[in-house]
Amino acid sequence: MAKRPTTVSGHSENGQGAPVPLASTPESQANATSTPGGRRKCFHCGTPCRGASFTSGTEFFCCQGCLTVFELLTANGLTQFYEFADSAGVRVTASGGQERFRYLDESRVRERLVDFSNPCLTKITFRIPSIHCIACVWLLENLFRFKPGIGRSQVNFPRKELALSFENKQVRLSEIVALLASLGYEPELKLSDLESAPVNPAARRLWLQLGVAGFAFGNIMLFSISSYLGLDSFSGPVLKKIFGYLSLSLILPVLCYSAADYWRAAWVSLRQRMLTIEVPIAAGLAALFAQSTYEVLSGRGEGYFDTLAGLLFFLLCGRLFQQKTYDRLTFDRDYKSFFPLSITRMDGEGEQQVSLSQLALGDHLLIRNGQLIPADARLVRGPALIDYSFVTGESEPLERNTGDHLYAGGRQIGTVIEVETVKPVSQSYLTSLWNQDAFRKERNDTLNTLTNIYSRRFTRIVIAVAAGAALFWCFHDPHRAVKSFASVLIVACPCALALAAPFALGTAQRALARRNVFLKNPGVIETLARANAIVFDKTGTLTAAGADAVAFHGQPLTESEENWLWSLTRQSTHPCAARISETIARQYSPVPVRSFLETTGCGIEATVAGHEIWMGSAAWLASRLAPPTRSATSVASGSTVHVAIDGEYRGCFVLANALRPETDTLLAGLSADFELAMLSGDNEKECERFRRLFGDSAALHFHQSPLDKLGFIRQLQAAGKTIMMVGDGLNDAGALKQSDVGVAVVENIHAFSPASDVIIAAAMVPRLHNVLWFSKVSVRIVRLSFLISSLYNVVGISIAARGLLSPVVCAVLMPLSSITVVAFACGLTGWLGSRAGLDAASTASANTPSCLDQNKANPDHGVLTAKEVCA
Amino acid sequence: MIIIFLLIPLSIVVAAGFLWAFIWAVRTGQYEDTCTPSLRMLMDETAAKRPVNNISPNHRPSNEQ
Numbered sequence: 001m002a003k004r005p006t007t008v009s010g011h012s013e014n015g016q017g018a019p020v021p022l023a024s025t026p027e028s029q030a031n032a033t034s035t036p037g038g039r040r041k042c043f044h045c046g047t048p049c050r051g052a053s054f055t056s057g058t059e060f061f062c063c064q065g066c067l068t069v070f071e072l073l074t075a076n077g078l079t080q081f082y083e084f085a086d087s088a089g090v091r092v093t094a095s096g097g098q099e100r101f102r103y104l105d106e107s108r109v110r111e112r113l114v115d116f117s118n119p120c121l122t123k124i125t126f127r128i129p130s131i132h133c134i135a136c137v138w139l140l141e142n143l144f145r146f147k148p149g150i151g152r153s154q155v156n157f158p159r160k161e162l163a164l165s166f167e168n169k170q171v172r173l174s175e176i177v178a179l180l181a182s183l184g185y186e187p188e189l190k191l192s193d194l195e196s197a198p199v200n201p202a203a204r205r206l207w208l209q210l211g212v213a214g215f216a217f218g219n220i221m222l223f224s225i226s227s228y229l230g231l232d233s234f235s236g237p238v239l240k241k242i243f244g245y246l247s248l249s250l251i252l253p254v255l256c257y258s259a260a261d262y263w264r265a266a267w268v269s270l271r272q273r274m275l276t277i278e279v280p281i282a283a284g285l286a287a288l289f290a291q292s293t294y295e296v297l298s299g300r301g302e303g304y305f306d307t308l309a310g311l312l313f314f315l316l317c318g319r320l321f322q323q324k325t326y327d328r329l330t331f332d333r334d335y336k337s338f339f340p341l342s343i344t345r346m347d348g349e350g351e352q353q354v355s356l357s358q359l360a361l362g363d364h365l366l367i368r369n370g371q372l373i374p375a376d377a378r379l380v381r382g383p384a385l386i387d388y389s390f391v392t393g394e395s396e397p398l399e400r401n402t403g404d405h406l407y408a409g410g411r412q413i414g415t416v417i418e419v420e421t422v423k424p425v426s427q428s429y430l431t432s433l434w435n436q437d438a439f440r441k442e443r444n445d446t447l448n449t450l451t452n453i454y455s456r457r458f459t460r461i462v463i464a465v466a467a468g469a470a471l472f473w474c475f476h477d478p479h480r481a482v483k484s485f486a487s488v489l490i491v492a493c494p495c496a497l498a499l500a501a502p503f504a505l506g507t508a509q510r511a512l513a514r515r516n517v518f519l520k521n522p523g524v525i526e527t528l529a530r531a532n533a534i535v536f537d538k539t540g541t542l543t544a545a546g547a548d549a550v551a552f553h554g555q556p557l558t559e560s561e562e563n564w565l566w567s568l569t570r571q572s573t574h575p576c577a578a579r580i581s582e583t584i585a586r587q588y589s590p591v592p593v594r595s596f597l598e599t600t601g602c603g604i605e606a607t608v609a610g611h612e613i614w615m616g617s618a619a620w621l622a623s624r625l626a627p628p629t630r631s632a633t634s635v636a637s638g639s640t641v642h643v644a645i646d647g648e649y650r651g652c653f654v655l656a657n658a659l660r661p662e663t664d665t666l667l668a669g670l671s672a673d674f675e676l677a678m679l680s681g682d683n684e685k686e687c688e689r690f691r692r693l694f695g696d697s698a699a700l701h702f703h704q705s706p707l708d709k710l711g712f713i714r715q716l717q718a719a720g721k722t723i724m725m726v727g728d729g730l731n732d733a734g735a736l737k738q739s740d741v742g743v744a745v746v747e748n749i750h751a752f753s754p755a756s757d758v759i760i761a762a763a764m765v766p767r768l769h770n771v772l773w774f775s776k777v778s779v780r781i782v783r784l785s786f787l788i789s790s791l792y793n794v795v796g797i798s799i800a801a802r803g804l805l806s807p808v809v810c811a812v813l814m815p816l817s818s819i820t821v822v823a824f825a826c827g828l829t830g831w832l833g834s835r836a837g838l839d840a841a842s843t844a845s846a847n848t849p850s851c852l853d854q855n856k857a858n859p860d861h862g863v864l865t866a867k868e869v870c871a
Numbered sequence: 872m873i874i875i876f877l878l879i880p881l882s883i884v885v886a887a888g889f890l891w892a893f894i895w896a897v898r899t900g901q902y903e904d905t906c907t908p909s910l911r912m913l914m915d916e917t918a919a920k921r922p923v924n925n926i927s928p929n930h931r932p933s934n935e936q
Contacts (some may be wrong), residue, residue, distance in 0.1 A: 080915075084914075134913065134914075137907060137910050137911065137914075138914050141911070141914075154905050154907075155905055156904040157904065157905075157906045157910060158904060158905065158906045159904070204897055204898070204900075204903075207897045207902050208897055208898075211890060211893040211894060211897065215886060215887075215889070215890040218886070219882075219883065219886055222882070239875070243877075246879070246883075259902045367903070389877075396928060423932040699895070
């Protein structure tokens with residue numbers, strides 16, 4: 001398989017383009033294979049072909065993977081695949097053959113994956129995210145033609161699942177998964193995901209309950225129509241009595257089976273002395289049933305059985321509809337798969353940054369100081385010092401030697417280690433570490449509390465109003481009493497109140513994640529909206545590294561010394577170290593580094609090839625008896641990293657820092673609405689420059705140690721500010737954790753800092769103002785939803801209390817209200833998310849002409865994203 | 872009018888039949904996926920026969936360990 005750059009295709013394997021038209025005319029097919037610019041499109045997946053082309057007959061392919069699939073399909077007589085849609089294929093990004101999936105044949109792994117297995121037959125359900133059109137369905141359901149032994153396969157399109165059976169004697173599980181992967185349909189094999197039963201029994205029961213309620217409703221309506229139309233005159237009171245008893249017997253299964261969930265919930269909430277929404281509904285049902293039964297048994301009337309059955313029927317309809325709506329809006333899974341962690345992999349040619357989803361078993365990974373171990377692994381080159389505090393909360397690091405087993409989630413402290421993965425990566429497990437208790441902040445989520453208070457009082461008020469109305473009508477018009485009592489209890493609905501916040505904020509979180517702003521949880525948005533002070537870290541946050549801007553001042557270094565410095569700096573994930581190691585020539589082979597130590601805010605030290613090397617800030621080196629011989633202020637502006645070898649000062653690296661593009665507009669915009677401050681570990685030489693940017697009122701502090709930063713945040717908080725701290729998450733982790741919202745800025749999302757609440761891609765920093773605005777608007781939408789829902793309740797309850805609403809109408813209104821509020825909250829948030837100017841490339845163009853030019857100068861950008869989306 | 876005493880039980884029996892059919896449909900998983908069958912209908916059956924060992928979700932043991 002040819003080596004390709006992985007960056008472009010990173011997202012495309014998960015990208016599900018719009019459904020492709022079902023039928024294709026020959027003309028459209030001809031158009032599809034070549035773009036107007038003369039570049040050809042891949043016949044299989046539609047990606048424009050670049051560089052060396054792969055051809056088979058008259059068709060062109062973008063890569064060897066697509067060509068292989070085409071040949072595989074041709075060989076098995078499945079070319080019909082291409083008749084369903086143009087370029088319907090999925091680009092094959094995974095490399096490696098069956099070897100990669102060998103672990104699936106282990107009985108322990110296998111047992112957890114399969115649905116059913118006996119000695120000859122196995123049934124299994126895969127989740128395949130790349131299923132996106134009718135051609136996929138057709139191909140996957142014709143899987144049996146590829147290999148003997150594969151039985152019936154069936155696709156569930158909305159769930160993107162494939163249910164498959166196969167004969168154990170003829171084909172192995174790993175072979176099937178390898179076949180799927182080679183076709184571009186690699187299943188998601190997360191053991192934790194598959195633990196939950198694929199069929200949701202609750203949904204099935206809801207259908208049955210609905211069926212029973214509908215059956216009873218229809219039949220009771222038939223019986224009661226006679227009394228509505230006055231048919232008693234034909235047969236006297238006999239039929240009336242029979243119909244009454246028949247209705248009573250039909251309503252019993254409805255109450256016992258269809259309404260069972262309401263009874264149970266009401267009972268539980270009464271036992272816990274909590275009033276939930278189910279209590280008034282159950283009370284209303286009981287009141288209607290008692291009154292009707294009394295009327296029928298005593299022969300005074302025919303009761304309200306039709307109302308009762310209709311009520312439950314519509315309540316359950318609403319519930320089913322609600323569930324379908326919410327399923328569609330579920331964001332949890334998407335959010336987790338969005339999170340693009342990456343890691344350094346070693347292969348034959350060298351180091352390579354790959355995303356976690358591309359890791360295979362047996363890959364060799366480099367774990368640097370402070371990085372997380374992504375999967376259970378064996379230590380190949382050590383020794384390692386592993387901090388498991390994210391997993392266990394125990395902060396004492398453990399020493400491990402070569403050959404030892406390391407668990408996922410540990411963090412390496414010290415020198416770079418090499419590990420070999422022994423278990424598949426579980427990204428959701430890693431993301432869950434982010435939400436560990438140890439990093440949870442004490443927050444007063446006002447929306448959350450508001451929801452709680454509201455719904456607790458709500459039920460009491462509703463019951464009081466219902467009882468009051470019933471009492472009133474008892475004296476004036478006894479016939480209306482039960483009806484108004486039940487109507488009030490049923491029309492009242494706090495669901496909308498309880499659902500508005502999680503759904504609106506969840507949508508906002510997803511909208512941000514799509515633009516590389518990752519929030520720890522939806523509650524962060526609320527804190528973001530309240531923030532009134534912003535503290536910036538300088539290096540790596542406001543300033544970015546230019547690739548060629550590292551220069552060494554001092555005694556020239558020999559080649560071997562440079563090699564030592566390179567070997568040392570590549571151990572660290574600090575942005576300065578990363579830039580220095582990038583700049584120094586890379587044809588060197590690493591020299592063993594011993595007793596590596598990184599002192600946060602000071603520097604790094606180690607023994608390299610027998611020489612003691614210190615690199616770090618001037619003050620730190622001065623304190624270690626290696627005083628800088630030259631004043632740092634005399635060199636050009638930028639961060640400086642001073643170097644001492646064997647206790648002798650050698651000079652310093654100057655890393656010229658360019659401001660990130662659009663920083664001036666960002667700061668100018670923010671200073672109008674927020675109190676700004678900047679903390680920097682560097683010296684004051686750039687003070688003037690930043691004073692101009694930040695304005696006169698901002699606090700600018702230099703020479704800040706991590707502790708100083710933390711102290712500054714505490715001081716501001718004591719003054720009653722809600723603080724957003726923006727930093728790189730390395731030497732300001734304490735300050736990030738202390739602040740109300742910690743924002744970690746990352747260049748390549750691989751350094752994972754659990755202390756932060758938000759991880760933002762560096763390109764999105766200029767959009768920070770829009771992010772803040774968007775979170776404010778989202779919170780406002782939640783409040784608006786509260787208002788709408790309260791209005792609905794006030795109007796509904798007051799009409800119902802007057803006995804003007806039939807309980808059946810109430811049963812329709814209630815779920816309708818919660819669906820409208822949720823749809824309003826999600827829809828508006830999603831719409832604003834797309835209009836909030838959050839997109840890194842194109843948005844600000846409306847405001848400043850300079851960005852417009854930038855856009856023109858970079859026309860390829862749009863093409864690239866479009867490509868990613870449709871591939 | 873006496874016929875109504877025959878018609879009412881009959882209508883209930885018929886209605887119960889439909890209820891039973893509905894329950895059967897739900898329990899055999901026909902309400903699990905209402906989208907894919909409509910796509911499947913558009914595909915031409917080719918010469919190769921589909922295997923018959925059925926994999927209806929209903930026959931899947933609920934909790935396999």
